[in-house]
Amino acid sequence: MQKIFNLLILPTCLLIGLAGCKKMLNVAPQSSITEQTYFKSEGDFDPYLTGIYPSMRSLANNVTYGIERSEELVPALNSRFTTAWSQILSPSTGALNYNAWYQAIGNCNLLFDKIKDFPFSTAPDTRARILAETYALRAYFYFHLTRIIGDAPIMLQAVVDENVPLLARSTAKDVMKQIFSDLDSSLLLFRSMSSFSVKAYPSKYRFAYGSVQALKLDAKLWSAKVLGGGDADLNDAITAASEVEASGLTLNSDFGKVTSTRAAGNTEVALAAYYLRDETGANYALNALPYLVGGAQGAVNIDSLPYVQTTSNGQGAYQMSPKSRALFTNPKDKRIPYTWVTQRNINPTTKDTVPGISWITKYTGTKYADDRVSDNDIIMYRLADIYLMKAEAYAGLGNTADAITYLNKVRNRAGTGNYTGATDKPTVEKELLDERGRELFFENKRWYDLLRFHSAGTINVYTYVPNLAGKNTPLYWPLNTTVLANNKLLTQTQGY
């Protein structure tokens, strides 16, 4: 038997050598960049940072959280709303799984963890810029999330295996603290660069000093009004706004160019999410563009409709709500043609012209040889928005005079002239909300605006938004059962 056993072993291992036996199965991955190979050089961090930006783009493009619950939209030929639009949210309907946010945050955390070992001694500016952008991105992700769910777990650890620290929800205030800490780190790092200039926007599609200040302004305003941060936050907001103003942005004289000019060459834009047909396909405006057959065809004013040839490029699902249109009280408002157009049809029996759907004419995309594609850059911060936020901060402090000054900057471009109404705080604040509704319609900010002004008592969102009327749906989203089941420390959002 022993002999046989020896024979068994002989033709195998002895022949190829014992070393061979061990080495036989060593195969290096040839087409995958692995944990062993990545983050081994200083050159690996810039691409990784670029790799985080698509997460920012996808959040900037998500209208469920930015618009659907506001008053801005109603169905058109189709309907592409989630139940957020009908304000029907419960742990079992329309609840949130926030993993996409933590995936983005996780990428920032990983970068912070890995960059520790790399001094970038020959290129300290590169290191500072990478870190500055990453802090800004993490702040953006947390800010986006806390506006949706309020209290949120703060994950700062780079998770590399199955050991995921279980975190309870930190209060919204603590989340904001983290956001401000990240923003200040970011600003400090930008300032530390030898090439620093307040006016430097190396790319309008990535965070720069000016756009970090814009985000800080936004966050301070939220903190002040929604989380009771008070005058201190409002003053910080004004400071941040001034920094953005100092960064050299100027308003487009023609409102039509605001959303149609690519951000790279758009003097008004501080930050935008990049879109181009061949890189990304369409943005959320896809749902707003009318289609020809069964839609735009037969319209008397077809030439002024932003129609597409096929429903692949335009779903005809959104139109501007009567309530949002009603904000445009001044018929001379130059923004109207770049905000909506009402389709005019012929009544087949009476032959009269009758108004139809009010199509949105902001973000009408690019007309290519074959068809129109909604691939405008999605603007995240632009100067008019900054002016209105600054005005809001002044108004919050009771300084309506300065508030009106900044409001007028926006009105004058729109051709509606200086504000002549009452100058008391509530009236001015209501006017600012309305002006934001006119200026920033369909720019994916309205729900957050409503929440700020609701918290500050300017409006009651439960009566302001038609679909919320008569409901008591909480203003933050519920977490879905998957999120709750996988982390016992979590509690459901208040009110659900």
Added chain:
Amino acid sequence: MKLSLRLLMLTAAFFIAAVSHGQPLSSVAGKVTDSAGKGIEGVTVKVKGGKGATVTNAEGSFLLSVPRPGVTLVFSAVGFSPREMRASAGALNVSLSRVIENMQDVIIVGYTQQSRARTTASVSKLGPDEMKNAVDANPVLALQGKMAGVNIPVSSGQPGASPVNIVIRGGTKLNPYGTGIGNSGGDAIGSSDATSPLVIIDGVFRPMADVNPYNIESLQVMKDAAATAIYGARGANGVVIVKTKSGKFNSRPRLSFNHRTTWETASRNLDYMDATQYLKLARTTVFNTHDALDKNSLLNNGGFSAGTKVYTAKGQYGININLTALYDNVVAVEGQPFVDNLIKNKGYMTMDDPIKPGTKLLYADNHYQDLIWLTGLTNNDNISVDGGSDKANYFMSAGYTDQAGTFIGTNYKRYDALGNFGFKPVDNFKVDLMVNYQNIVPNYVAGFVNELARGTRITPLIRVFKDNGDPMPGELYTVPNRLHTLKYDQTRVSTEQFISRLAGDWNIAGGLHFKPSVSYYAKDYRYLYMRKGTPANEVQPSTQRQKNESTTNTRQLMIDQILQYDFTFRNDHHFTVLGGFNYTRNTGNTVNIGSQRATNDYIFTISEPPNTTINGVTTTNVTDFSTSLTETRSASYFGQLNYDYDGRYLLSGALRYDGFSNFAPENKYAFFPSISAGWNVAREKFWHITPISTLKLRASWGQAGNNDLNITDTYGNYSTTTYAQGTGIVRANLSNPNLKWEATTTTDLGIETSFFRDRLGLIVDYYNKVTSDRLASKPLPSEAPFGSIPYNNGSLRNRGVEIELSYATLKSRSFTWTTSLAIALNKTVITKLPANGRAKNRQGGDLIWDSKNKQLVEAGGYAEGERVGGLWGYKVLGVFATEADAAAWNAKVKDNLASPSGITVGKHAGDYIFQDTNGDGIIDAKDQVFMGWRTPLIMGGMQNNLSYKGFSLRVAVDFSMGHLISNGALARSLGQGRAYNEGAPKTALGSDIWQKEGDAGKKYARFSFADYDFGQRNYLRNATLGTNYTYSSDVSPLLEKGDFLAFREVTLSYELKAAVVKKMHASAMNVFVTVNNLGYLTKYTGQNPETYTGVDGGGYPRPRQYSLGATLKF
């Protein structure tokens, strides 16, 4: 590389052998006949304990040289009891009796061969008869229903399509049947866990789908660990061993021709309305509905195919997508003669507008269904020659198949050649050489959703051809007109495979053999695509003049070395001891290139510049640009021991040490042992129960492994992305270097018995199969950077019983009837999951209301102790007969699952009354109710073979019981999804559906448009614990029992009389006629009851196939 070269050379060295030979002295002639006196062809005649063998010819005659007169000859043939006989002086006439195949078969167990009586393993075997008349190009389909515990889920009628998996004993994964439906490029789409068995064809690991069924001599499936443990690494899902035909030593050359023609016709298609019925239904439905549709756009602005619009210029109507028009308007624009011509010569019709009497509508029926579903014609030809001398044998064959499907433009073409050569240069050394070449040129449907689910449901009122004869693009490129696709989209797909294997068998001394082998398998796949420029006045696709090329080249090198020693100790102790080594290396290289905005439509190849400038922005033309290299290696050491005492007590054991490169170094290797024992009770001296001719009890225990993991699971992966035209890199998954082998431990208890001199055979197996350390992803808390991590995620158990029964019902001189039945029962249960703090450590799932205990409970997902594959849905209590009923309900209940706009509208007559399970006045996910299981509990099949003189009749049926199917195709047609342009089934006007106020007790809710976007989601409603698939419906009336009995095959064949055949200078001729997939006995009303995913979204139904063919032998 160096290493494998060394291995190769060493192996080759063993092909040199020692010399020894014998000398024939005398010869014996004779004839072997069956009980009816008919000569049996192919009987092996061997000298017992010596050298020399031959095979009988077509008449059953043989001539054999023997060392000396009076030796004992052994006669053996498949399907007959072997017999020994002393050679006498004169002609030797031997009669063999037919037996039930199972008992006497030679079985391959691991690397050895055993007789069925001596094996301790659970093995099912198919003989060549089962493959003989296979009508599908893919031999896997012929296995359906023939072996207990071997399930072949076929969901597509696409020629050449493969089942998602060959599922043996429930597989080892949670989702063996997948969630996909239909196929893409011949592969099933949708997520499924790979749980197919290891397929070994002539000693080479390779897929079975493209093997020519004509070449298959035998096929066996090994189910328990006694048989699979020796394959360690890949044996967990069972092992299929296919042997192709080979020549026999000392046999006359034989030439065979085989031809078959098959006609395929569509079966079980959804019955759609014609244009007249549809136009009435569609217009009245939109006109009357409460849904917040833009009725004016739809009805009067050409918003859907039954809508009109006002034409203002000549020629507009002829290119409009919708055929419906206002008669007077078209007359006014195009002139009366134009319209008269349409009606007189082109089949156009008119009707009074059902919603506006007095207005005349002009329309036509596109007869689209008749254009896209055709009779497919298949031609299949095979030619083979085989024979052998005493030193060599050969089998060579060439085959050609061209199978056209029932869906226009689909087919599968294959050219193949096979050579099996055996050389015996000296008596103690044998070399086998196998070479196999295949070229597969298929035309597959590109994808399920667009091409099959949507593209086949175009309404009868959508224009398919323009007036100039060119096809219209269809409503959308995602709802394409198949005829447009065929004209402008061209694909050229080809796969070439070359497999070669050289194997030696050196009989070193006595029973000691050394069997080295080396094989090389090369596969080159190439896909070319060209989308030609489409007319400028049409809707354009998202990428224009797109071209793609992708090539995948894979290579597999396999080296085996086996040392085997057979010996007998004190006469009755029989041993086989075997040790061996296997090394397998798989490499792959993929190149994908795609480009758009081509400059011409003449060539498939890309010659465009990479960039172009559009609207001042430099834009890339490149749509696909990637290459990849992959390599995996495995090395295995194994040993096997078979022992029996006098054929009564059997004992086997195997041990395998397996290594695989995708695991981290410390986890690369694992041990897989097995042990099995058997007792042939009927061979005991005390056994006196004559009717029971054999009785064997066997038991086995063992482990086999699974290494189904990607190298990125172990080491992680960073993938590239693009942002603002810059390239980014981002982590793509969490890695887990601690992953170890998944192991499947099987315990099998079996009884094999036969009665009445083997006329009745019965094999019963009970098994318990536990798969532990499952290689599957484990969900992580949502605060993690990824939703899950690759993990050794707990255990699952498959437990079941299998019964194979065979019976020679009638046996007379000229008439025989044999029947065999296979039944299997299997249940899959999760037994263990990593602790996660939840009850039963559940992963996934949702909260639903438990009516019994009046509380919210977790259900669904995967949980310890729960069966896998549950299906939850929304229970329907009925259909609102009247508006008053609906209003009363609206006052009490809100349906949060209706569309946002439908919630505002509320319920109306004709809508479903959903059960508010928890009584909270809200219909939501908590109201889900358990409906049943997606996967069947019992499956099986039955084959009957009747023969009378030269005629034989074969009837094969198979069945499945216990599975539930969502009739998604019907749901989609009745609710029309998000669209308005899907044809309506005749059900929409049937007696089961609500049509008008007061219709009480109906099964189906009202027919509606845009049910998902504007409606109540009566049909397009997905449950979180249901099929949760867009093309299914988790609503109780649409969930039907799938139990079926399929009439799989009826074949009548006739063996021409020898005298007739002689006149043709041939030796034998057989003609046959076959019908496959005749139909089902089932209550299921949808297209495909053979759906084990819970979803029948329609698609490409299996065709009914009629074949005529003949085999001629010379």
